[in-house]
Amino acid sequence: MNRYQRELNPEQCEAATHLNGPLLILAGAGSGKTRTIIYRTVFLLEQGVAHENILAVSFTNRAVREMEERVAGMLNSSGIVKKLTMSTFHALGVRILRRDIEALGYPKRFTIYDEGDQLSLLRRAMKEHRVSEKDYDPKMIRGLISNAKNEFEEPGDVRDPLLRKLYKKYDELLRVSGAVDFDDLIRLPVRLLNEHEPCLQYWAGKFRQIMIDEYQDTNQVQLLMAQKLASIHNNICVVGDDDQSIYGWRGSNVENIRQFDKSFPGAKIVKLTQNYRCSGNILEAANHVIAKSPGRYAKKLWTDQPAGEKIGMKVLLNEADEAKYIVKEVSRLRYEEGFKWSDMSIMYRTNAQSRSFEELLRRERVPYRLIGGTKFFDRKEVRDVVAYLKVIHNSDELALRRVLNYPPRKIGTTTMDRITSETKARECSFYEVCEDIENVEKIGKTQKAAISDFVSLIRKCRERITSKENLSSVAKDLIQFLRFHQLLYKEYEKLSEAKRRIENVESLVNSIAEYETGDKKTSLSDYLERITLDSTDSDRDKAGDEVTLITLHGAKGLEYPVVFLAGVEEGFMPYFRGSEGVEDLEEERRLCYVGITRAKKKLYITRADMRRRFGKTLEREPSRFLSDIPKECWVWLANKKAKLDLSEGQKDQLFKNFFTDMQSMLNKK
DNA sequence: CGCCAATTATTTTTT
């Protein structure tokens, strides 16, 4: 018996030791998916596939890091892992583009625009075409353009004349800015692979073995990319679970995984159906919820674990009571049942639901970490500082427009518009006009002085950076010089709000300093690219002993001994979007399934009868998915009586817990 | 152009 047979179950082993031809690994929730692909990577290396010929792609930086760490752990060498290409789809796209993008007429040193940048650019496109933002919501148009790009449609392919016009203009603006958006990071590499033979030869030749994780989340253009990359060696292994496809509203197409053997003829399919995560009752409930889903691969997860505890259901009066109940239960599990804080997770559908839990957890001094919400680098105050860095880096016009009058320098729309028209007259960049502002007509004296001060500020920062000064110290001085703190105090009435934002600005400086420590070569452009491609809060992954608050989407791929599914009501699960009602009921069902299958030992399902939303009180009904959970799997939870008579062992535990709590509190300060 | 008051949107989200 070899190592693979010994350490994997028969299905996992079959998948891990598959060598040639397309392979689909249908990996049910908790079926040891990651384990299987780690073993397969090692297997490939053992079979003599060279490191540089292996590509592993996933969606999130977190998943990539996990894969890297676990492969390194198995090989006892992190040096080898560096030669494997493990990457997100988007980071891989960047690599392909950095090599050959000039063939498409973009500059080699293109910049990457995130969603916010996209929106600013689109607004300008709409302005130029005199399309009113009142008539057409830029966010919606952005979504439509994004859909078109993800379907690999060029502007000319778009039916709707208005959309065609805006898409075209938007792409033109990207081009003159020397920028690409997130969607382009997949779409343009596909164009290169299609149109530029040397590019195809290089990449499709290089990757003899390709693995793609979370394949159920791929969209049309990602499928095209996969097909192109696999077109020479035809060794593509995708891993995923159609039951966990929850990103359809972002353009992912569950049919990609359901029709895998159509995209890659002759594909072998291996199903991993043994679940190692959930106890019996939890898995039983999950199986019943998902069973109704139409068009899925037939598979029923099974476990050899005992039935375990039944799922606890609880109905509360309102969201405050729901939070009270859960937080009390969390504490009880910690102090009476010996769970760690980090064993427990509270999950909900929308980020806004986290608030009531946060407030109470803070009040009760329960350590928690909140995952998701407005991402760190999307916060206004952080974006403002980053915009300065972008201006310093390459005079990026969008960034420049953002900060030219922030902090206020008496430069308003009139002046901005005049500069814009000057760029057209002179056929030069926005920044170049600013540099030569003295010779621009019709600009006020005050404005001219302000702009030339601004330009010399940027110049000074550039000089300091080219003379190898630390980025973080330049940023620090810049913030001080701009009197950013005072600005924030002025901008926010609430002192606590201003302080929070100042903290964020400080965290940004810390993030730069952290980036600079270590022996890797660092540069401003590399830092900026990193934060657009990997917006992971640097402290998000550091695991302390904390209760996790997370949305169902964020929880995919995670597991906890104890899960609280909160707000399991019509409106949240399934989610009602505005007046349109449910967007995709089946996807909502899958989301519910994802939530249930996160729990290993204990699952609580709670809901409230009433809820305040946008300041109005609403009556809430139980989620329709609850009726699919068999009666034998769950029980109503009563209010717990305080336990008065503790055993000696329990008292001892309580004391220990108290002690470690104090310790961690002190460490934090 | 800056400031204040009124108005309006915001609550799925890997990159």
Place this chain on the structure above:
DNA sequence: ATAATTGGCG
């Protein structure tokens, strides 16, 4: 409920 945006006025 709250933060961000917009519109009118000085």
